[in-house]
Amino acid sequence: MLPRKRKSEVDAEIATTGSDKENQTAAAASAPAPVQVNSSTKKTCDEFRKEIREFIASGEMDAAEFQRAIDVSPRSYSEFLIRRERRKGPVPAEASAPVSAPASASATASASASAPASAPAPAKKAKKNPAPAPGFDVSAIHLDGDEDMKVPIFDTCDVVRKKMKAHLRKPGFTQAGFLRDIAKAAFPQSVKRLNSKSMADFLAYKGPTTGSSGVIFYAAYVFFEKLRVRDGKPKNDFRLEMEKIWPRGFERDNPANGRLWCGPHERPWIDKYGRVQFR
Known part of the structure; x- marks a missing residue:
């Protein structure tokens, strides 16, 4: 006959065996390992700029989501991307927040990948105005004059038309999508819709100043200028x-578009820069 165990011994045995012990082992095994982030880096600022641009272009995050993830303002983000590095060597320890952003973003992505899969989130409703493709997202770029929609222009109408036609020839792009992209770039403080007929009329014009007073000329210039600044060209x-x-920007209300006073033997003409000349 086996000796009867005391109640305290039975309780101790239950605490270390059976389903409770298995649950404890399984919970310990399923707990995600803490993410270790190494804050030291030997990368230069230009290398970080390239890494940020490649990360945004990959489509994993857009520029606005990336700024929120690293907790920086759009202006700081924009200034860091367009700033030219004046020194060689590794990034100093007192570098600004956007410089260390790729490491933080990579750590966030690694932590998300190592975490156990959870139930899928409910699908969000599609937006009425979809964001531009990652390759043409310029929402993080700020130009002087953006606040009151008076960015100075340094291109003629013919040059802007040439850029527009080249952009629209790219596969997968439509005129409707292009109108949404340039409206979002040129009028960030408002929701403005541009007319397809206005764009067709502008593309049909010829001449350095023809169409300069129209909204399509302004919006398209701002869009292409922000692309240039974002890409560091x-x-x-x-x-x-x-x-x-x-020096103050191309005159949108250009005198060449109106009537001109000429001498008896003078003939006006417009040069490629949009200036009125007489011969």
Whole structure:
């Protein structure tokens, strides 16, 4: 006959065996390991800029979501991306927040991947105005004059038309989508819809100043300028010459579009920069 165990011994045995013990082991095994983030880096600022652009272009996050993830303002984000690095070597320890952003974003992505799968989130309703494709998202770029929609222009109408036609020839792009993209870029403080007929009329015009007073000219210029700034592309020779000729920006209400007073033997003509000349 086996000796009877005391109640305290039975309780101790239950505490270390049976289903409770299995549950404890399973819970310990399923707990995600803490993410270790190494704050030290030897990358340069330009390398971080390239990494940020590639990360946004991949479509994993858009620029606005990335800014929220690293907790920086759109202006700080924009200024960091367009700033040229003036020194060589690794990033200093006192570097600004956007410099260390890719490491933080990578750590966030790793933590999400290692966490156990949860129930799928309910599908969100589609937006009426979908955001532009990641390759053309310029929502993080700020230009002088954005606040009151008076960004100075340093291109002629013919140059902007040439850029528009080249952009619309790319596969997968429509005129309706392009109108949404340029409206969002040029009028960030409001919800403005641009007319397809206005764009068709502008594309049909010819001449450096023809169509300069229209909204399509302004919106398209701002969109392409923000793309240039976002991608860090240099200004071409024509752009630099326009800045010398029109230091305050190209005149949208250009006198060449109206009536001109001429001498008895003078004939007006407009040069490629939009200036009125007489011969």
